[in-house]
Amino acid sequence: MSTLLHIENLGVTFPSRHGEFQALSAVDLQVQRGQIHGLVGQSGAGKSTIGAAVIGLLSAPGYVSSGQLILDGLDLRSLSPVQAHELRGDRISMIFQDPQTSLNPLMTVEQQLIETIQSHRDLDDDAARVRAVELLTETGIENASVRIKAYPHQFSGGMRQRVVIALAICTDPELIIADEPTTALDVAVQSQVLDLIKDLARRRDIGFLLITHDIGVIAQVADVVTVLRDGKLIEHGPTEQVLQNPSESYTQSLMAAVPRLDKKLARFLNPEETSELDPDISLQRAPTDRGEMAEEWLMAGVAREASSLRADNITVKFAGQRQSLWRRPEPFVALKNVSVEARAAKVLGIVGESGSGKSTLAKVITGLIKPHGGTLSLDGQQLPTGKTRSRNHPSRRWVQMVFQDPYSSLNARHRIGDILAEPLQHFSLETDATKRRQLVQATLELVGLDAGQIDRYPHQFSGGQRQRIAIARALLARPKVLLCDEPTSALDVSIQAQVLNLLKDLQAQFGLTIIFISHNLAVVRQMADDIVVLRNGQVVESGDSELFFSQPSAEYSKELLALTPSAFSS
Amino acid sequence: MTNFWNSDSVWLFRHRPTAIIAAIVAVLIIGSAAAAPWIAIANPYDLSTFNLMDGLLPPLWQSGGQAQFVLGTDDQGRDMVSAILYGARLSLIIGLSAMAIAAVLGVGLGMSAGYFGGWLDTIVMRIADIQLALPAILTALLIDGIARGVLEQETHQSLRVVVLITAIALSLWVNFARTARASVLVERNKEYVQAAEMMGQHPVRIMSRHILPNILGPLLVIMTVDLASAILLEATLSFLGIGLPADSPSLGTLIRIGMQFLFSGEWWILWVPTLFLVMLVVAINLLGDFLREVFNPRLRR
Secondary structure (H helix, E strand, C coil): CCEEEEEEEEEEEEEECCEEEEEEEEEEEEEECCCEEEEECCCCCCHHHHHHHHHCCCCCCCEEEEEEEEECCEEHHHCCHHHHHHHECCCEEEECCCHHHHCCCCCCHHHHHHHHHHHHCCCCHHHHHHHHHHHHHHCCCCCHHHHCCCCHHHCCHHHHHHHHHHHHHCCCCCEEEEECCCCCCCHHHHHHHHHHHHHHHHHHCCEEEEECCCHHHHHHHCCEEEEEECCEEEEEEEHHHHHHCCCCHHHHHHHHHCCCCCCCCCCCCCCCCCCCCCCCHHHHCCCCHHHHHHHHHHHHHHCCCCCCEEEEEEEEEECCCCCCCCCCCCCEEEEEEEEEEECCCCEEEEECCCCCCHHHHHHHHHCCCCCCEEEEEECCEEECCHHHCCCCCCHHHHEEEECCCCCCCCCCCCCHHHHHHHHHHHCCCCCCHHHHHHHHHHHHHHCCCCHHHHHCCHHHCCHHHHHHHHHHHHHCCCCCEEEEECCCCCCCHHHHHHHHHHHHHHHHHHCCEEEEEECCHHHHHHHCCEEEEEECCEEEEEEEHHHHHHCCCCHHHHHHHHHCCCCCCC | CHHHHHCHHHHHHHCCHHHHHHHHHHHHHHHHHHCHHHHCCCCCCCHHHCCHHHCCCCCCCCCCCCCCCCCCECCCCCEHHHHHHHHHHHHHHHHHHHHHHHHHHHHHHHHHHHHHCHHHHHHHHHHHHHHHHCCHHHHHHHHHHHHHHHCCHHHHHHCHHHHHHHHHHHHHHHHHHHHHHHHHHHHCCCHHHHHHHHHCCCHHHHHHHHHHHHHHHHHHHHHHHHHHHHHHHHHHHHHCCCCCCCCCCCHHHHHHHHHCCCCCCCCHHHHHHHHHHHHHHHHHHHHHHHHHHHHCHHHCC
């Protein structure tokens, strides 16, 4: 192996009116030919900035402020814009996160490949077409000579990412920067794409710079890994060594926060230092007076026996695409005879790939979608579905939800205090405004935030803090059942660990019944007592969670478990 | 206060010379128009205050100008400065009221159409499409014509301002409706709206308390742009003679009167109110462009 890319003392600066922001400082790294070099770190750590600096596409006003970038003896910083443009695509290629947007929807795959090939090689159309078919075959697209005429939307997500990879290698680049190449894909497809990347590195001797937030992906394919934090290099070395035996405390805490697929932990170790303000302190330290007040209030309301929620034979159909003017369109069946039961004071995990109907089920339970068949019941009492559930039906309060995206689930124009007081006021739980405010402050402390932040707006909080606020809002309705739809998939791992710890603690404390929906098996293993696996709107397997993870019975479940990358070699 | 001074929008304002100039011009014009009864030397609506002997005096700096009439007088001996200030006042009152009515009507209908969808959406937006197919002036002419036919001559005279406002408002609401509907369609799929729906809050409350504050940005831009259009539309209608009569002149009426002197050498009677109107409309439009930049950071350089 020889050194392909040599980065030394790299600094990237973004000037703004608030002063200069140092996105990267003193980063050194080397990529060898045929090597997959993983870059991990939380959002904002500067992973993508390294990639952009190498390929010369830093978004304005950012610029490389110091250091050297050398590609096989060629100083990348000394290139003129024209030279840099010729180098891009020719010697350095890029694979983006979302194949949906990185391909042009109006051009066939053939046109896009031929265009790219001809812009770097002097080939006529026929020769370029032959080459394009070869490339598609190489990246694993069957029947490539026919499929090449198709448009991007006629390929599935995984196939599309293969086309993107074919585009990236069509000029025989030496270095490929892959920025979260599998984040938008389901596990089964992800594993195929990762295999392809690994294969290309070996066979074509291409150096890969693989940028990802998913440590499981790194563990599966990277030879060498570099851990970044706040634009600084924390640790680097062979993957095995860094993941199994991290020497830096930051890497250790990062690894401790990664949910394990192989065993269930009571709670995550408290990540020692994270960029979040006060990780979990309130749950560790003796509860403050106010925290206790919220606890008492919640206890008084919820206190009592826990509730169970059943959904029986739920079927949901959506209007399909109209094929003919005269015939009714075939409906698309999102859920087919799905039955699940969330036992009282237990956590029910619902897993499945995208399109399996997880979120549709959540919407049925909350009454946002009316199912075409099936019943819902809470503690044996039937719940009206969809619009038949009146606005003041008591289940509006009993079932509360924590949404996936904490950036859109809190109204950006309302103060935190108003957002949290809303359920109290709406459900007439507390009529006195002063008491409401006290209770809101108390609940903020209960979920590990500072009561003094009550008058701030959502944008003044980080993602993890916002998710805590969303949880506090759900709690303040004194719910019987808490529905969490992918509550941590928008968060970094260490923040995810804190939020999961918080949910576990609250569940234990208040005996809440929780329905926890996620695509991430490892996360579900950490949370669930029972589990339901959905696929294409049908239940594949359901039962005790621990049993499922040790001895999955359905073929699909086994496959799913085998394909999920794990950061821990068992 | 330092917070306010350093907030992004104020900072941007301080670094946009065009926005600052536009704001100064707009504030000067609107302020002096509002204060017209106190700062103007004569009331142009009161025929007894001016003297025919003072007719057709040129502006101060031309020979024959009198210090009393800085921008000269028209054929009736009316002081141009006072006429313009009163005219601008009337134009602004009509423009603002029309814009406000159009905003309330358009935002209400547009938000409901976007939020409820279905047949309400179809009906409202088809009416909007029909409205768009008719030029604004035609709509205004139509309404004025109907008002003339339905109302008694005297009632019509006394309600002229109201008819004008209605006519302008009805030709401007579509902009608001379309913008509000489009923004609501984006917002209503966000999870904070779902959270409110799940709680069982009333649709009116969800729209007014949750969605409206989040779509105010684009609506504010439309407001400024439409204020400028409303003023122009009023001027056009008055110019065509279906707006306000010569005894209570708005800017448009003043321009119409000035047209008679286009080739007579008394240039100021036409050009002074015209330039004043252009300055006002350009200033408001530039402020609208600035607001658009504030609310849409992608337009920033």
